[in-house]
Each structure stands twice: as structure tokens, then as C-alpha cells.
Amino acid sequence: MSEIFPIEQMSFTEIYNHCTKFQMHQWGLSKDIKCENNSAEEEFLYPKTLHEQTAELFSEFKGFDNSIRDFKSAQCYKVRKVSSDQRKAHAEPVKEEAAWTIPLAGLEILNNYYGSRFSLSHGEKEIASSYDVAQRQVTVRQLTTDGILRLAGEKFIRSCSPRNVDLSLLVGPMSTSFPCLANDEINDVELVQILLMSAEKVGQKQYDCASQLLDLCDGMSSADGNPVQRLVYYFLKALREKIYNETGVIPSNCLDIKQFFDIKEALMSPTPAVISFHKEVPFSQVNYFIGVQVIVENVGEAKRIHIIDLEIRSGMQCIVLMQALASQRRSPLEHLKVTAIGSKSKEKIEETGRRLMSFAMSINIPFSFNVVMIGDMLALNKNQFTLDPKEVVAVISSYYLWTLLAAPNQLECLMGVIRKINPCIMVITEVEAKHNSTAFVNRFTEALFYYGVFFDAVEDCMGHGNPNRFITESMFLNQGIRTIVAAEKEERTIRHVSIAVWRAFFARFRMVEKELSTSSLYQADLVLKNFTCGNSCTLARDEKGLIIGWKGLPVHSLTAWKFL
Template identity: 25%
Template structure:
């Protein structure tokens, strides 16, 4: 703005202020006063003298008058200098406490906004770079010659975890966690936390809140989220009993379920679990090997995988890597990723993001790729939604996620049976089915509580024997994954209880009723899995087979089972 417009604004403002304060002024008197100020020769002479002396202190090119529309900023000012801005703000604060505070605040806010936006963008790029690096490190593998190979674990990572376990007094085949627990038991009074938890569950279901609160208080004294396996287990179960007692289980679980972990944090916890426990990686190894062998033997040059519960797609990068190395060249790959819809305006955001990430791997390994994302309730999907063609090998895959479908006890038309009927209509060349082997899908609360307690007691014992207690990722895994599941099992009922595992024998009967026939288990895969468990993992891990199911467990308890099916 020019000095003329500034003067007009100033005196106009002054007039409006005086009108408001002193009331209306006579127009003649007002004009007389103004004329006396500017018309006297003495006043004009003094004014000119002041301007002349004041001009000596002004720059020659008068940079104080700026025409905003025609003024061009210097390049260095366009780029900005945060250091200079910070310094000016500091000087203004120290030397001019009564200065133009409004303008200073605007400068500081604009600077902070630009800095925050820049830092957020940088953080996004850093997270994406970190995620790509972690995917390469944990989800791909190379053989001894450095070439892509078809393996299921990162051998170097496993060696490091084994060394860490040995340093913590937990060598393979030992019971380090139990030894520490016994030493602690000599100093403190031994408490049977399982019995306390079961008694508390009985008080909760009986509505005896006073007794239940006293029992919870006693459990709290002997539980800890950072203690040994039994203490961590008791802490999680006590939280769930407290939520059920207060009637807030559904709200707490909904909040936990809606909380989205970033792919980086999920992969870090997932990697720790892979390194310490073989369940997930052998299930992935089994599924990928069966699908890859089928694609290699088929004369068709297209492979279509329909994945129920694809989530972040951790299973597929290594399969893409393996397909790229096939002697006759890789087949065209098409993946239909199916997930439950997210709440909000973008229900398919997660599954679409997974597709973009997998597309980068296919481009990297030169595998032709198409992706179709579906985010709907699985029982509402129709055969027409899947775009199945006759010139492709069709593989249907589901790892551990059928347990989240409602069963006959809740819905009249069981979603489990509906999805199995849909798969039968697809007529797949192979249906790879891996299930959580659990018997805590029972309507009666105390019985369900007891079965869940035994199941997760073994899991927490397994973690305690194979993961360092001070590892932050272990705590995240226990709280974010197991803690959320247990909250649903203990504190939710009806259609809100979505953690409903069945035993592998129950699933076998259900699959056969739906019209499937189980395929013969390949003994070479069983032999290889047993060898890797014996060589790389704790002696209490077990690999077994029963009725063409590949079983995995810990200390005699079976946790998961894998099998392959075709239409009968």
C-alpha cells in the first residue's frame, strides 16, 4: 500500500473513533480545525524541515513504500530462511515487548505451519521408504548364492533372535522363562493366577460385583504388562473381566478395532513374531508352495488368487519373487484381495493400499499383474463380483480369518457356510485353508473363559520362552493383537463377538458338508517343516499331521492347522 492510502486510512479511522467517543461534532468546527493544522505557513515550514531531516535516515530507494502487485521478491526471500525468521522473532520478544504482537504471531504461526507441513510430508516419505526396506528384508529372501529363492524366513534374522535368546538365558531347548519364574517364586508368595481368574469370571457372570472387584484387586497385585508370561496374561485377562463387569466391553473393543496401526508398526511386530514363532511363516510357506506348484504344472499361463483376509498382503511378495524365477517365465498374476470394510468414507482404503504395494513388487520382478479390491462383508459377495475366467488357474486362500465369520449360533444363515458355498461355486483348482485351532467358541461364558485362558496361557508361555521381555515390540504385539482378541472373547457377546475359532476337525466336517474333498498332504513339505523347526526353533515347538492336516503347536497344544481342498 502507498503512503497516501495509509494516511487516508489513519485519519478516517481517527474520525470514526472520535465520533464514537465524543459524539457528533459540528461539521464547520471540524473543518476549521483541520484547516488550521495544515494551512499555517509556520506549520508548513516546520513540517517540511522535519521531513528533510528525517529523510537523511531513510534508504535512498525508499524501500518502505511497496507496490504489492508490481513488487518482485528477491530469490533468497522466496526460498525463505527459517533461521532469520526465528532470530527476528527472538529480538522482537526481547527488545519490543509492546511492539506489533499481532504481526509477530502471524509470522510465527505461518512459519510453524509450513514447518509442520514439511515435517509431515518428510515423515510420510521416510515411513514409505522404511516400509519398502522392511518388506524387502522380512518378506523376500535369497539363497546362498544371493539369487532369489523360495524360502519362508529371513535366516539372518532368525540367527540374531536365537543369539538374543541365548544371551537372555533362553537357549533353544531350554525353559529359561520357567527358571526365572521359579526364582521369583522363592522371594514372593506363590499365587495361582489361573484359579483366581476363573473364580473372578464366576463372580462376574453371577453378578457379584463386590466379590469380583476384590478378586480383581488381588489379581492386579500379582500381574504386570511387563512381567513374565503368566503375569502378562493375568494383566490382559483382568482388563477384559473388568470391562465385562462394567458393561463396556463392546465399546472398548470397537475402539481397539478402529485403531489402525501403520503398516510399519504392524510389520515390526509381525517380524518379531515370525522370528520367534514358526506358526505364521510355515502356514505361508505351505500355502505359497502349494499354489506355486499348481501354477508351474498347469498349461494355463494365468494365475488368479482370491485371498479372503488379505490385510497388508504380507504373504504375497515372496510368491511374486518365486514366480519370476520359473523356467518358462512367470504367469500373468491376478489377485482379488478381500477384506472387511473399514468404518468411514473410505471402506476399501486398506485393501487398495495393499494392491498398490503389491503392484510395485510385480513391476520390480517383471510379473504382469492385475489387482481387484473388495471391501464388503464376505457373505454378501456374489460370484459375479470376482471376474473368474476359464483360461486361468484359480486358487482360493484364507489364512486364520474364517474364525471372524459368525456361525450358526448367531445367524440363521451362517456366514461361514455362505462363504464356503461361494468358494464351491468358484470351482477352484485349489482351496488353501489354514485355521486357528481353538475350542473357546462356546455360548456358556465360564466354559468359554476357561478354554480361552488355557489357549492363551500356552501362547503367552511360548512368547515368554522365545522373545526378550524388554522388547517393546513384544509388548505391542501382546496388547494390540492378543489383547484385542481376548477382549472380544471375554467382554463381548452376540454378533459383537467375532473371535469364534473352531477346531480343525470341526472345520473338516464343515468343509465336507459344503462339498469339498481334502487333498493328500505332501510328505516332503512335512519333512522340511519338521527339519526347520528342529534346527531353528525351540524344542517345544511341534509339527505333526492328522487326517491330511499339517498341525503346528507348542508343548503338545495344537494352535493352527493347514490343509488343501478341491470340489468333491
């Protein structure tokens, strides 16, 4: 007989632990997984007053504007040094008479990502000012991976600026540019700068020079080094793969080119690495609990609820939703239906359905699970969903819509069908990045800074010696980097756009954004208290939605929508 839990008496942490414990038990991994930090005693069921929530919540949140301004304090960090002779040997020869006409490609590669953050339009004087601030601040705070990338980017931009024709900025000793830095910090900045140089050469189709620069990076990077070294290691492998794809010639140290694998399908399998990332890095749990709270608020006391999940994966968010529905409602739920949409891996989806059925039985929720398998999204229609006029429908889209960016007609078809279904709410979580540019240098720079955030977060949350950290980086992060940097056309399956682009797209379907409630943000605050690195996960309002970031840098967006 299923165990009945006194849900109305459970704290937030207990609810989370119960959901996770049940999920791990279903996966046969429960003995290795538990919530370490039980400091959050606030009730999921009875949050504080609106005034208390607002005051407490927003006193902890830092907007991204502040973090962008913090770039002016551009931090500083610690690898091995490449000699001036080595740098000069691999630098492109430049004729003296051509020094005043240095091409601006070096400016473009970074200006497309950070734009005004590097203050390019305001002249060399303002660029130099961040160096001064960095030297004053270096003893106060330690550099993040992003700080290293920014300093390297600045030096790269300065080296390419027509106002600064001193080529020693590119090939001269780093210590003269950053006297405040220790040797290992200098070498991290230099390593990234060489990577940027090689990416620029790839973009200009100067593959021989690019390969020589990558050989330099190879000796300074490692899959087991610090976050900067690991980040560069995977990006240089992706650049070598791109050179191979462009030329048909396998570069040195690039003999292990493998087929791309489907990240979506891999994430459906609850492997120890996937579970460890979910347990120790706060992003997914913050998204889950905010999204669940939004749905609970919008379905109200409806007796029959239908959830359409566009990317159900392991079903963890549905488990959190069931727990919330059981704990927050005054009247019993007559029926909860979950419909999962899939294009492959039907067996894994059905396995998820069985786990959800088992959990629903354990908390006495009448439950049914349906699967809509669709080989071609253009064939999707409203009649494939078992809709009941007595039920309230909500749609969950967690990191799914971006998978259709390569096929915009399929994306439009899906949104058209959802509009016909007319759910009471649609909760959308997406990657907050710009990885859909046709220009290689744009994608490369965006990806470098975006994945730099992840390498920093994984290091802080999972720990350097954690074997699941290595698996997460070598499989999932590496695959994302490879796809964005090395792949083209139909193989470039990973594409992301910013929340501004999504808003413009949703407007075409007469979708209206709903403001996230204070209670939903309060749930995110409670979730973060369960993580030792929770203070590094930042939340910021963006119009009516939310940007979830790491140390002030955007990572994901979460928005809620209604159809007019």
C-alpha cells in the same frame, strides 16, 4: 529400472531375506528388519529326496499325544505370596454342614477345556499322581506358562472335588501342596488359581466376591512381569470389564475401559510391532510357506494363474508365492492375477496391491490386482470376480473364516460362491481353539490356556525387554482376551472353533481334504531353522492337515481342500 534377481541360484534363506527386504523397503522400515539366522543353506527350489525329507523332517516333529502325556510330568515355576489370612478373608463362607455338597462348577470350568487331561473321570487317585511326578521332574525341566496353568488348574479342581472336602486345599499354604516349588513358582500357581476362582464367581454372578478376588490378583500381576503375571493381568482386566458390562457398575481399578477396535484392520497396517511379531515369532511364516508350497504344487505349469485372497493384509504371502512361482517353474508365467476381497479399508487393500505390483515387476511376472469390495457378504456372487476360463484359480483363506462365525448365513454364502468358482485348491489356515461357546466359563478357560501359549511364545521369541513385545500384548493379545471374555452378542466378534468343526462344515459343500505333501512340510522345517526359538514351534499331522503348535500345544491348523 527394476533389479533382476538370479532366483534359480537363491537359497531358501536368501529368498526369504529378499522377500522380507523388499517388503520392508516398501514400508520404509528396511533398515530395522533383517533375517538374523542364515544357517539354512538348503535350496527352496531343489529340496532333498523324498526319503531324505521324510526321515529328516519327522525325526524332529513331536506329536501332540506325547506332549499331552508330558503333562504327567507337570513341571513347576517362580511371584509374591498372598498370606493365608488374605486368602481366608476373600474366600466364600461355607457352612460346615454343606461341606459335602460343594457345587461342581469348579470342575466344569476346567473339565470343559482339558477333560481327560486332568483325569477327572478316573478319580482323585490319578489326579494326585501328577503331583508326585511333578515333584520328581521339577529339577529336570523348567515350567512353561502352560505348566503353571495346569498345576493351578489341578489344584483348583481338587479344591472343588466332592471326594476332597478339605477346604485348606483352596485357602491353605501352597507350600504344603507343592513342596518342590520355589516361592515365586508357588505364587505363580496361586495367582492363576485365584484368577480361576474369580472367573467362577463371575460365571455364578457373584460379582462382589469376584471383585475381591480380582483385587488380590491385581497386587500379584503386572503388564511387565513374567508371562504368567502378564497373562493374569490382562485376564483380570477383562473380568472386571465383564462385571461392568453385567452390572453397570465400574469396579475398582477399571476406569480405563475403552471401545473395542478392529484387529483385522489393525493388522493391515505394517507397524513395527506387527513386523516384529512376523519376523521373530515363527507362526505366520510357517503358515505362509506351507500354503505357498501347496498352491505351487496344485497350479502346476499353468500359464495363467488367479489367486483369490480372502484376507490379504500386507500381501506378504502373495510376495512369497510370486517368488516361488518364479523360481520353481520350468516355463514362464504368462499372467498372475490376485483378487482381494474386502469389506472396508479399501485404500489399504489398494496400497497392498501397489506393493505387489512393484514386486512382480522386479521379478518380471506379468501381474494384475483386483479388489472386490463387499459391504454385505450375502450380496457376494461369482460374477463379481473377473474369471478367465484359461486361468487356474486357487483360494487363500488365512485366519478369515472365523470372522464370519458370528454370521453363519454370510459364511455359507461365501463358501457357496467359492464352490461355484471351483478353484483347483483352497488353502485354509485357522486358529485351533474353541472360543465360540455360549457358556462363559468354557470360553474363559479356553482363552486362558490358549493365550497362555502366546504369552510364552512372545516372551521366548521377542524377548522381555522388546518394546514391540509390550505393544503386541497390550494391543493385540489384550484385545482378543477382552473380546472373548468381556463381550457378548454382536460385540463378541472373535470366535474360533476346532479343525473338527471346520471339517464337518466343509463336508456340506462337498469339499475333500487333500493331504499335505512332504515337500510342503519340508519348507516349514526350513523356515523354523531361521528362528532362534524354532525348536519350540511344533508340527503335527491331523488327518490330512497340519496342526502348528508351541511346545506341543495347538495354535493354528492348516488344511488344503478341493471341491467335488
